[in-house]
Amino acid sequence: MQAFYQPYYLELKHPFSIARFSRTGTPIMLLKISHNGVDGYGEASMVPYMGESVETAEAFLKKVDWNRFVYPFNFQEVIAYLDGIDGGHPAIKAAIDIALNDINGKLVGKPCYEIYGAAPAKMPLTSYTIGIDSPEVIREKAADAVQLGFKVLKIKLGRDNDKELINTIREVSDLPLYIDANQGWTDKAKAIDIIYWLHDQGALLIEQPMDKSNIEGNAWLTGRSPIPLLADEAVQRLADMDSLKGVYHGINVKLMKCCGMYEAHQMILKAKSFGMKVLIGCMSETSCATQAGIALAPLCDWADLDGPWLTKNNPFAAPEMAEGRYVLNQLPGLGLTGISEGLFTS
Structure with a gap:
């Protein structure tokens, strides 16, 4: 088994701002395992903000004994081995997990979604994310989402102009909304008021309303909210799940936080066993990681997998979408297309 990797800087169409910071791109590590x-x-x-970098990814990859991965892959053992190298670095572990899942699908001749028991007919709508910005740029982003065929908008809130942002959206679009407060609300009384207002504005869910450490505050809101409240920053890996029951209505699963497809699937199953709902989300990603998320999306209630549509230099073909939903192809593995071998160096 051989591994090839290539650092890549993914450029965003627009500066991306949330409650606590802003950025114009994302460092990526692309991986090929043969x-x-x-x-x-x-x-x-x-x-x-997750603490990983090209340098930490390269250092981690150099510690991996690729001969440890013997087909048929035991993904539980794979993740345990990677965690044994270092307890952190979830994104580069996700890259390894995703690549091995791609190989596994190709060797058995099945798409990853079929292996994980996801039915194409249950694919949820995916949202288009609009970060905190000026009214002019927000209108431009909303128009881009409509032109691309998205049927749901995800709005980043958590500052003192939340209502202004939503009102700006409503000037140009009546699409339903997913809301991400990014821990930005600090007063639970004010938070429940805006939650009811957002419900009236067409919000279908809200991610991480208050600081992840404020268990009492988030649980108080969950007990009173007319729409589902989801843990985001409060949940990264499977081990975090037990502390969430009763605090939130559901969780946001992100492959870059939970080390890839295998553990994401385990989190989805555990959430269902708790009676919790699931949103599958993403970071700023190329089509590669997005295809991995798409394979699990039909197992979830909602999807926020818009990475390729928010970037200017996606190095792969964009996934197919129709009427706001991804269309799963029949290719084995991830179903990734438009791959340029020139991306990778040893």
């Missing part, structure tokens, strides 16, 4: 003549592709999206 096993018995079959290539699998993976990706680590290393958004700055």
Whole structure:
């Protein structure tokens, strides 16, 4: 087994702002693993606030004994081995997991979604994310979403102009909304008021209303909210799940936080066992990691997998979409297309 990797800087169409910071792009590590003549592709999206970088990804990859991964892959053992190297670095671990899942699908001749039991007919709508910005740029982003065929908008809130942002959206679009407060609300009384107002504005869910450490505040809101409230920053990996029951209505699963497809699937199953709903989300990603998320999306209630549509230099073909939903192809593995071998160096 051989591994090839290539750092890549993913440029965003617009500066991306949330409650706590702003950025114009994301460092990526693209990964190709070759096993018995079959290539699998993976990706680590290393958004700055998660603490990973090209340098940490390279250092981690150099510690991996690729001969440890013997087909048929035991993904539980794969993740345990990677965690044994270092307890952090979830994004580069996700790249390895995704690439091995791609190989696995190609070797058995099945799409990853079929292997994980996801039915194409249950694909949810996916949202288009609009970060905190000026009214002019917000209108431009909303118009872009409509032109691309999206049927849901995801809006970043959490500052003191939340209502102004929503009113600006409503000037140009009546699409339903997913809301991400990014821990930006601090007063639970004010938060429940705006939650009811957002419900009247067509919001279908809200991610991480208050600081992840404010368990009492988030649980108080969950007990009173007319729409589902989801843990985002409060949940990264499977081990976080037990502390969330009763605090939120559901969770946001992101492959870059939970080390890839295998653990994401385990989190989805556990959430269902708790009676919780699931949004599958993403970071700023190319089509590679997005295809991995798409494979699990039919198992979830909602999807926010818009990475390729928010960037200017996606190095792969964009996934197919129709009427706001991704269309799963029949290709084995991830179903990734438009791959340029020139991306990778040893």
